[in-house]
């Protein structure tokens with residue numbers, strides 16, 4: 212999909228229609244300035260629950276709340292005009308029942324203006340995905356490595372290898388048949404991602420999956436080199452803003468200590484300029 216020819220905000224159906232075409236481009240965002248930076252270049256922007264680890268220093272995504280997602284979602288919405296906004300449902304906000312999922316998904320959409328929600332899970336979430344889509348809430352699914360299940364998965368490991376391959380294919384079929392308009396494939400073998408992409412009628416969005424997916428997503432702070440606590444194999448760093456930022460802060464500190472900052476252009480005289 213062309214990132215420059217858009218006249219209106221993209222909709223889930225536009226994303227769905229991109230199946231098999233130019234790969235969909237997506238990044239996460241959590242703030243207005245980051246959303247502004249990517250609006251013209253991305254087809255959709257995800258307010259990911261990775262916000263908890265990336266911006267709040269949490270050890271996993273499990274501690275992320277509805278209130279955090281809503282505040283960051285509102286900030287991102289202010290920075291977007293053409294890219295579609297998708298928002299993650301946080302851990303504990305949808306797993307209990309389709310009714311619980313609807314209540315919280317409706318709140319996320321109403322209070323942030325997101326065009327769709329994303330939730331983690333395959334066959335076990337199919338009933339909930341159908342319940343939401345039948346009631347007007349577009350759902351992006353997320354299978355493979357599902358970080359909210361870190362405590363049962365036992366680590367951020369590759370999913371769907373060997374005997375687990377058939378279960379991953381069943382998850383893909385289940386979310387597509389339930390009405391998801393797209394599905395994120397996280398950290399699975401490339402051949403499995405290619406098989407899923409070939410068998411589903413909806414776009415696959417890869418993160419640690421395959422260049423053959425219908426689109427790609429990364430955590431923006433990872434690809435900018437701003438988040439450096441860990442680097443998954445699937446991350447490519449396109450910049451090193453963390454290093455650049457620390458160097459800038461060190462230069463500021465040295466200037467202040469040497470009384471080199473503020474300089475004449477940063478200070479005010481007694482008289483207003485004429």
Ligand SMILES: Nc1nc(=O)c2c([nH]1)NC[C@@H]1CN(c3ccc(C(=O)N[C@@H](CCC(=O)O)C(=O)O)cc3)CN21
Pocket residue numbers: 260261264265272358366367368369430433438441442443444445
């Ligand atoms: N900064 C950031 N980037 C992400 O992609 C991300 C988050 N945070 N938070 C939420 C989830 C968690 N995800 C993760 C987290 C860690 C690894 C990771 O460290 N992978 C290692 C190996 C870990 C292992 O095998 O146990 C790797 O080298 O890929 C991967 C995905 C993806 N999401």
Ligand SMILES: CC(C)C(=O)C(=O)O
Pocket residue numbers: 239257258259260261262299353395418428429430
């Ligand atoms: C990594 C993407 C897919 C995500 O779910 C997140 O950022 O929370």
Ligand SMILES: [Mg+2]
Pocket residue numbers: 259260261299
């Ligand atoms: Mg997430």
